Amino acid sequence: MEERRAGTLTFRLDLSQPLYEQILQQMRQAIAKGEIGLGEKIPSVREMAQSLRVNPNTVSHAYQELERDGLTETRRGQGTFITSSPEKVQRFREELARHMAREFVAGMRAYGFTWNDIARFLQEAQGRHVHE
Amino acid sequence: MSELAVQLSGVTKSYGAKRALDALTLEIPRGQVVGILGPNGAGKSTLFRILTGLTRPDEGTVRIFGEAPGWRTNRLVAYLPDRARWYADHTAEQALRWAETFLPGFDPAAARRLAEFMKLDLRMRAGDMSRGQEARLMLLLCLARRVPLLILDEPFTGIDAPSRARIIESLVTHIGEDGPTVLISTHELHEAEPLFDHAVFLVDGRVALAGSAEELRRKHGSMNEIMVSLLR
Amino acid sequence: MRTVDTLPEHRIPFWALVRHDFKRRRGGFLRTYRAWVLAYLAAVCVIFIVLATYVARIGGFDPRPVWYATFGLPFMCFGLGIGWTVNEWKNGTAGWWLTLPAPRTLLVASKFTAVLLRTLFIYAMVFLGITVFGLYTMAVGGHLTVSSASDFLGMGIQWYSLLLAITPLPCAFGVLYATLAQSRMKPVIPLAWMAFGLLWWLLSARRLVHIHPDDPAWATGVHWTWPMLWPLVGTWILSYVLVRLAAIVLERHLAM
Numbered sequence: 001m002e003e004r005r006a007g008t009l010t011f012r013l014d015l016s017q018p019l020y021e022q023i024l025q026q027m028r029q030a031i032a033k034g035e036i037g038l039g040e041k042i043p044s045v046r047e048m049a050q051s052l053r054v055n056p057n058t059v060s061h062a063y064q065e066l067e068r069d070g071l072t073e074t075r076r077g078q079g080t081f082i083t084s085s086p087e088k089v090q091r092f093r094e095e096l097a098r099h100m101a102r103e104f105v106a107g108m109r110a111y112g113f114t115w116n117d118i119a120r121f122l123q124e125a126q127g128r129h130v131h132e
Numbered sequence: 133m134s135e136l137a138v139q140l141s142g143v144t145k146s147y148g149a150k151r152a153l154d155a156l157t158l159e160i161p162r163g164q165v166v167g168i169l170g171p172n173g174a175g176k177s178t179l180f181r182i183l184t185g186l187t188r189p190d191e192g193t194v195r196i197f198g199e200a201p202g203w204r205t206n207r208l209v210a211y212l213p214d215r216a217r218w219y220a221d222h223t224a225e226q227a228l229r230w231a232e233t234f235l236p237g238f239d240p241a242a243a244r245r246l247a248e249f250m251k252l253d254l255r256m257r258a259g260d261m262s263r264g265q266e267a268r269l270m271l272l273l274c275l276a277r278r279v280p281l282l283i284l285d286e287p288f289t290g291i292d293a294p295s296r297a298r299i300i301e302s303l304v305t306h307i308g309e310d311g312p313t314v315l316i317s318t319h320e321l322h323e324a325e326p327l328f329d330h331a332v333f334l335v336d337g338r339v340a341l342a343g344s345a346e347e348l349r350r351k352h353g354s355m356n357e358i359m360v361s362l363l364r
Numbered sequence: 365m366r367t368v369d370t371l372p373e374h375r376i377p378f379w380a381l382v383r384h385d386f387k388r389r390r391g392g393f394l395r396t397y398r399a400w401v402l403a404y405l406a407a408v409c410v411i412f413i414v415l416a417t418y419v420a421r422i423g424g425f426d427p428r429p430v431w432y433a434t435f436g437l438p439f440m441c442f443g444l445g446i447g448w449t450v451n452e453w454k455n456g457t458a459g460w461w462l463t464l465p466a467p468r469t470l471l472v473a474s475k476f477t478a479v480l481l482r483t484l485f486i487y488a489m490v491f492l493g494i495t496v497f498g499l500y501t502m503a504v505g506g507h508l509t510v511s512s513a514s515d516f517l518g519m520g521i522q523w524y525s526l527l528l529a530i531t532p533l534p535c536a537f538g539v540l541y542a543t544l545a546q547s548r549m550k551p552v553i554p555l556a557w558m559a560f561g562l563l564w565w566l567l568s569a570r571r572l573v574h575i576h577p578d579d580p581a582w583a584t585g586v587h588w589t590w591p592m593l594w595p596l597v598g599t600w601i602l603s604y605v606l607v608r609l610a611a612i613v614l615e616r617h618l619a620m
Contacts, residue, residue: 016353018346019326046305053300054326055165056308058346147619184463187620206465207374213459220455221387230384234464236374 006051007043009035019054024062031071031082032093039084042072136195137162137281137313138183143192145178145337152178153189154337162280165307165314165327167345169355170334171363176317177214179334180285183315184211196281207236210274210312214285217266220259224252224269231273243276249302250295263290271299275306281313282306288320296323303327325355333362376466378474385448385478416497420504427498428516431523434490438527438534441483445538446545448482449475453546462614469611472539476607479535484528491524522588533599536606543610547617 002013011026013019030036042048045063049056063080066072070088074080083089108118138160145153153175160166168176181187182194185202196205218227224247231238247254250268258266267290274282288296300323307314307327318324325331328345340362341348345355352358394401419425452458464471498516502508537560544553 013326015322015325015355016349016357018349020346046308049308050301050304052326053297053304053323055329055345056304056311057329058326060309181620186459186462187618188616203465203467206463209463211459211463213463215456216459217456218460219457233380234376234384236465 004052006048011052013052013054020058020061020065023052023054023059024065027062027066028069028071028092028096031066031089032096036082038082038086038089040082041078042080042082044079135162136160137164137197138315139193139195139198140179140182141193143179143182143189143194145175145182145187145189151337153182155192156334156337156339158332158339158342160313160315160330162313163309163311164329165311165316167321167325167328167331167355168315168317168334169321169331169359170317170340171359174334175337176334177285178337180211180214180283180315180317183283184209208279209281209283210235210237210277210279211282212270212274212284212287214317215289216270218258218261218270221257223255223257225254227258227269227273228254231276235273235277237278238273239276239278242278243272246272246276246302250298264292264295267291268295268299275302279312282315284314284316284318286317286319288318288324293323296320300324300327321354321356321359328355331355331358333358335362374465376464376470378470381464381466381470381474382477382481385474386481412497413500416500417504420501425501425505427501428519430494430498431520434487434494434523434527437483437487437490438531440486441479441531442534442538442541444482445476445479445535446542447538448479449539449542450545458546458620462618462620467611468614469608472543472607472610472614476532476536476539476603479538480532483531483535487524487528487531491520494520526588526592529596530599532603533606536603536610540606540610540613543613546619547613548619549613549617550619 002015004011004013009026009030011023013022027042036042043051045056045060048063049059052059063072067074067080069092071083071092072080073083105118108121113121136159138158140156140158143153143156144151152173156175156179168179170176178187182189183196183201184206194201197208199205219230222230228240228243228247231243232240244254250272252265252268252272256265258269261269267287271284271287274284274287288299291299303314304327306312316324316327325345330343331341331345331348332339333341341352341358348355348358352361452461461471462468495517498520499508499513502512502516537556541553541556544550544556
């Protein structure tokens with residue numbers, strides 16, 4: 001695992017996993033958590049590739065995906081910006097949460113847990129989370 | 133016009149009893165950054181020497197942008213030879229002038245920017261340089277060329293880690309969309325592998341494994357891990 | 365993006381390459397030990413003057429045969445041809461040199477020309493040295509006259525023109541020899557020596573190269589004669605052939 005900084009962002013890249021997915025995921029998280037503000041300009045593909053020392057095609061691939069998510073928009077001649085609409089980010093976060101929740105529930109069900117079990121485990125986990 | 137930068141089919145090259153390349157078949161599309169990887173003696177340098185017309189294959193055909201390799205195709209190729217040195221009596225400044233005179237597509241302004249970026253003193257004589265400084269000089273002579281194919285044979289040998297990082301950064305500015313095709317052989321996989329679009333693993337003069345770098349990572353892990361498992 | 369189609373044809377400027385090949389590549393030593401080099405040069409000059417004065421004082425010294433001391437110069441340029449070519453490998457620059465986008469004939473022709481120019485430069489220096497030596501001994505011996513001086517120089521010029529005329533051959537042979545040594549054709553080298561020996565034998569058998577200190581003709585000088593012209597033209601053609609052969613060796617038979 002390797003830490004590389006690009007502007008205000010820090011990326012952790014694992015060379016044994018596809019880099020595009022890691023860059024995409026960590027950008028998504030940064031946007032969802034508000035680490036990059038709404039309407040903020042993000043580094044160009046080339047700048048980002050240079051800071052991360054990865055192939056620009058990889059970065060560009062991730063940027064395209066972000067745009068498809070509705071999280072960024074490219075303004076002609078000015079560069080790429082985080083969307084200035086909070087609704088879009090909110091929609092993405094909810095989508096993401098929904099997706100993760102469904103995955104989680106499906107996983108638990110596959111092991112034969114009932115809804116009550118799942119709720120109990122979630123509460124337990126939350127308790128531990130609070131103590132931490 | 134060929135869409136392939138490099139094309140080899142059934143290329144065999146022997147040195148005495150040793151087969152450096154064994155019926156090697158390989159196609160490299162334009163604009164890709166390709167890591168040519170493998171243990172010592174796998175045939176990487178031989179492949180590069182064939183692509184630059186330094187040596188001829190015993191069998192098989194080779195094409196660079198659709199032409200047979202030779203001095204004519206070399207105008208399209210920036211080649212960093214393996215274990216190369218620079219003319220000891222030249223200062224870096226003289227080396228740049230040499231390149232401007234003799235190497236097609238050489239961009240002196242880009243070379244100066246690179247020298248500054250790589251922290252290379254242009255007044256220094258190659259004979260007085262450390263191995264790392266000399267390696268940086270030779271690499272910048274290649275990187276400052278606007279040609280469609282770069283062939284870098286072990287460009288990081290003898291270069292310390294901070295300089296390697298800077299060199300990789302300057303490489304990044306050259307590659308990508310509309311950039312040149314780049315073939316790199318290196319043992320410094322950890323730093324170089326994030327640059328690759330594709331990787332080709334050679335073992336005993338044959339392709340042992342090849343594919344898109346991301347696909348290989350998904351299936352087998354990092355290039356470094358693949359190397360280790362291939363050698364087992 | 366620049367593609368094969370848009371990248372202009374490129375011509376390597378021949379004389380720039382010759383200038384590059386002509387440059388002394390091992391200047392480091394001379395520069396580092398400048399004081400020593402100067403001291404040795406001064407010592408050589410002193411010995412030279414003392415010797416010249418000594419032989420001149422003994423009397424009856426005829427400086428004319430001193431010209432024949434330059435007999436070894438063509439052999440030296442053979443060595444220069446080898447050295448300057450092999451240096452590309454020895455200095456690790458062969459990869460740069462051989463991937464220049466120029467036909468190999470041009471690369472070899474440039475090396476050949478550079479070696480030839482360096483040889484001419486050395487010839488000129490030696491000529492100057494012998495001229496000074498001859499005139500000095502004549503002056504000290506007290507028989508320096510316009511006619512003796514012009515006789516001495518005339519003989520030098522005759523001999524030198526002969527040397528110069530055959531010089532391209534050893535230069536070309538040196539360059540070819542070096543490329544052979546770097547190629548898979550290395551086993552051919554003894555054959556090259558045999559060919560050289562045969563040529564030498566032919567030349568001396570026909571009395572074209574004839575050195576015999578007792579021969580009275582040698583005391584008075586070598587003269588150009590018409591029958592010498594054809595073998596000389598032959599050496600030039602042969603030099604050209606050797607340069608082309610070296611290019612072919614580099615093109616097809618490199619052991620890289």
